Amino acid sequence: MTASTRVLVCDDHALIRTGLTTIIDAQPDLEVVGSCGDGRAAVRLARELEPDVVVMDVRMPLLDGIEATRLLAGDGVVDPVKVLVVTTFNLDEYVYEALRAGASGFLLKDAPPAHLLQGIRTVATGAALLAPEVTRRLVGRYAARIRPPRPTADDDVLTSRELEVLRLVAEGLSNREIAETLVLGQETVKTHVSRILGKLGLRDRVQAVIHAYRQGLVS
Structure with a gap:
């Protein structure tokens, strides 16, 4: 049997964490290996549990999701973790900051569950998850700032x-x-x-x- 994709769920709302965990664990090819409600715990658990994908909220206490993503997947990280940022805020700034921090994907929380599940699977394969129109709009605007010149x-x-x-x-x-x-x-x-x-x-x-x-x- 093919090994399940291991997922860590990070969100400061317990109800949302439970909902995400339930949806993900119901899939035969996905497994939630842990969950937490703040950015510091997200970084600690990701390093301890070594998940394939971290589902990360943006606004969390102690350490926000963007900074936690930077510590787990940013430039210079030896073993970067694949991070799928999921947030209620559809703002270019959040998408840009998530990409700059090293996130592999960005989804809104009001997306259908099927989109979330497909997003996890997509990011787990090493592919990116951004709608083409979002990619073009954001990268065209921020490309010079996202990655240092080569x-x-x-x-x-x-x-x-x-x-x-x-x-x-x-x-x-x-x-x-x-x-x-x-x-x-x-x-x-x-x-x-x-x-x-x-x-x-x-x-x-x-x-x-x-x-x-x-x-x-x-x-």
């Missing part, structure tokens, strides 16, 4: 095909849409994306999008 033009290490794929990823296309656009198999596209991330030292598609904007591959 000292070398490391896009030279990418093949022409990989650059094509990277541009389409930055435009918000899914692997299926990229495959249709370039007349390739989806597995081939998936391989290209993995190689791009590896060559550029990027964690996920969010960072790939940011990188593409920083390098002027899209505008």
